[in-house]
Amino acid sequence: xxxxxQSPRHEVTEMxxxxxxxxxxxxxxxxxxxxxxxxxxxxxxxxxxxNNVPIDDSGMPEDRFSAKMPNASFSTLKIQPSxxxxxxVYFCASSSAGGPYxxxxxxxxxxxxxxx
Amino acid sequence: xNSVTQMEGPVTLSEEAFxxxxxxxxxxxxxxxxxxxxxxxxxxxxxxxxxxxxDKGSNKGFEATYRKETTSFHLEKGSVxxxxxxVYFCALSIGGAxxxxxxxxxxxxxxx
Numbered sequence: 001x002x003x004x005x006q007s008p009r010h011e012v013t014e015m016x017x018x019x020x021x022x023x024x025x026x027x028x029x030x031x032x033x034x035x036x037x038x039x040x041x042x043x044x045x046x047x048x049x050x051n052n053v054p055i056d057d058s059g060m061p062e063d064r065f066s067a068k069m070p071n072a073s074f075s076t077l078k079i080q081p082s083x084x085x086x087x088x089v090y091f092c093a094s095s096s097a098g099g100p101y102x103x104x105x106x107x108x109x110x111x112x113x114x115x116x
Numbered sequence: 117x118n119s120v121t122q123m124e125g126p127v128t129l130s131e132e133a134f135x136x137x138x139x140x141x142x143x144x145x146x147x148x149x150x151x152x153x154x155x156x157x158x159x160x161x162x163x164x165x166x167x168x169x170x171d172k173g174s175n176k177g178f179e180a181t182y183r184k185e186t187t188s189f190h191l192e193k194g195s196v197x198x199x200x201x202x203v204y205f206c207a208l209s210i211g212g213a214x215x216x217x218x219x220x221x222x223x224x225x226x227x228x
Contacts, residue, residue, distance in 0.1 A: 004159070031214045042220040043160075043205065056215065091159055095214050103148050103167075103209050105216060107159030 002026070004108035006092050012114045018080040021111045024073055025094030033105060034067055034077050035091040043091075049075065082115045089113070118143050120206050120219035128225045129196055137191040137222050139180075139206035147208040149173075149182050149189040150216065154203040163191075163204070198226045 005024040013019055025032050033048040047057040052069045060067070064083070069075040079086055089112050093105040123138040141147060148167040152160040164173035169184035178193045189206060206219040 033215075043218045045215065045217075048215060050214075093159070103150055103165055103214070103216070104162045105152075105160070105214070107161065109157070109159050 004092055004094050004106055006090075006108035006111050008111055009109065010112045010114075012116065013082055014116050015083055016081045017115075018078065019082045019086075019113060019115075021077040021090050021092075021113070023075045023077070023092030023108060025075070025092070026106055027073070029094035029096050029106070030072065031095045032069060032075050033093040033095075034075070035093065035107075037089045037091060037110070038087075046077070079113075082113075084115045087113055087115050118145075118147070118208060118210060118217050120208055120217055122204075122206050122219035122222050124220075124222070125203075126223040126225060128227065131198055131226055131228050132195045133226075135191070135193040135196045135200075135224070137204055137206075137224070139189045139191065139219060141187050141189065141206075141208050143187075143208060143210060145210040147210050149180070150207040150209070151178070151180055151189070151191050152205040152207060152218070154205065154221070156202070160205060196224075196226050198228050200224060201226045 007022045034046040036044045046059045047067045049069045067077045089110040091110045093107045095105050119142045150165045151163040153163045154160045164175040166173040166182035172181045180189050180191045203221045203223050205221045207216045
């Protein structure tokens with residue numbers, strides 16, 4: 001079975017450019033999470049969706065960040081304009097909110113973003 | 117608020133050594149506790165979990181016991197292997213929520 005698929009795996013861009021990260025969750029999962037990982041701050045939850053609806057976006061750093069989930073099989077995280085401090089690995093994860101609780105998130109391999 | 121504190125790394129051990137990675141938590145409710153592992157270049161994956169006090173989670177030779185009295189969930193393994201080199205994250209969730217709060221991670225390196 002396919003896991004969580006993220007693209008691009010690596011992105012290098014210049015300050016001020018728009019960045020769009022993409023995620024395809026595991027089929028049948030109805031919760032989707034965006035995390036950011038840096039050496040300084042560790043793993044931070046940015047936003048998560050249940051059934052395509054944003055539930056908690058309190059971790060989104062500022063208005064430059066936005067996330068959408070137009071359907072159950074696709075989500076985007078957009079940064080506009082990007083800044084060097086946005087350099088990080090961005091992870092998408094999905095889980096199934098229904099049925100017996102497992103607490104297990106399935107993570108993609110991450111998108112490594114470098115903003116010059 | 118809810119938070120997780122792990123022992124600072126990096127941790128370097130020789131193969132077959134005994135491993136302990138400490139994890140303590142603060143929670144406003146009754147949490148479920150997890151250990152996730154991140155191998156180089158990969159995303160995180162669930163290693164083990166415990167959902168109530170005194171439960172022991174185990175997988176791949178790793179164990180952790182949910183200790184409510186000490187608010188701890190320490191990860192242990194009796195004999196580590198080079199392939200165990202990774203970053204280990206302790207995490208909690210409250211009330212059956214899918215949202216997880218992670219600790220800062222502990223990098224483990226096992227030398228042959």
